[in-house]
Amino acid sequence: MLKCDFHIHAREDALDCCDYGARDVVEKAAALKFDVLAFTFHGQVLDDPAVTALARERGILLIPGCEVFVERREVLCLNITQAEVDRMHTFEDLRAWKRAKGEAGLVIAPHPLYPVPQCLRRKFFEQMDLWDAVEVCHMHIRGLNFNRRAERVAKERGLPLVATSDAHQLFMFGANHTLVDAEKEMLPVFRAIRAGKVRHYSPPLSPWGAFKVLACMEVKDRLARIFTAQGRAKQRARRERIERASQPLEKKGRG
Incomplete structure (x- = not known):
């Protein structure tokens, strides 16, 4: 069984204010005996040969991925290029990409029913x-879990569940993960996921843990966007990327 995380952010993500880099994630993943990782930045595919080389040295399979803005919603695409991301605006674009990729592309619905606009x-x-x-999101506590309905729907539809960290801070990485029964190669991993040969682990956060996650993801991010030039630049870039992703849809609506 391969220990996997298919939804990770880091400092290199141009639209996030993370204070750790992809190399830090790889080192922590190696210490925690992860086998497969996918960095999924917002609208951006990680392109860093040094990170790829480090992952290889640590025995980790790195799958290129992206959290793509599709009609202003977030979708996880694995084994995608930056050029393919830049051409993807609508769900029809996503459907065409998936047809073209065949079994070499994987689409995951991230945190699908959370009460957040981009979900x-x-x-x-x-x-x-x-x-x-379907992703099982890390952000839940006992008695309050927005994954539940998505989990029921996935079970009814025969869709596998994968737990991910969706890490925006390094301490968030490691607890949520998925075990995949496959060889350590991309296509076998994708085939095993589609076949449901997975076990996901998503322990509930303590109330303090949930507060810590929210504080780091929201408060720190907002403060950075208010008080630092880099944060303001990332906020502008995020808005512009979302708008670009929506332009073809809006033009179609006007037509």
């Missing part, structure tokens, strides 16, 4: 044919 919500149901797997 899929109704699009999760409308675009059900697109999902190869």
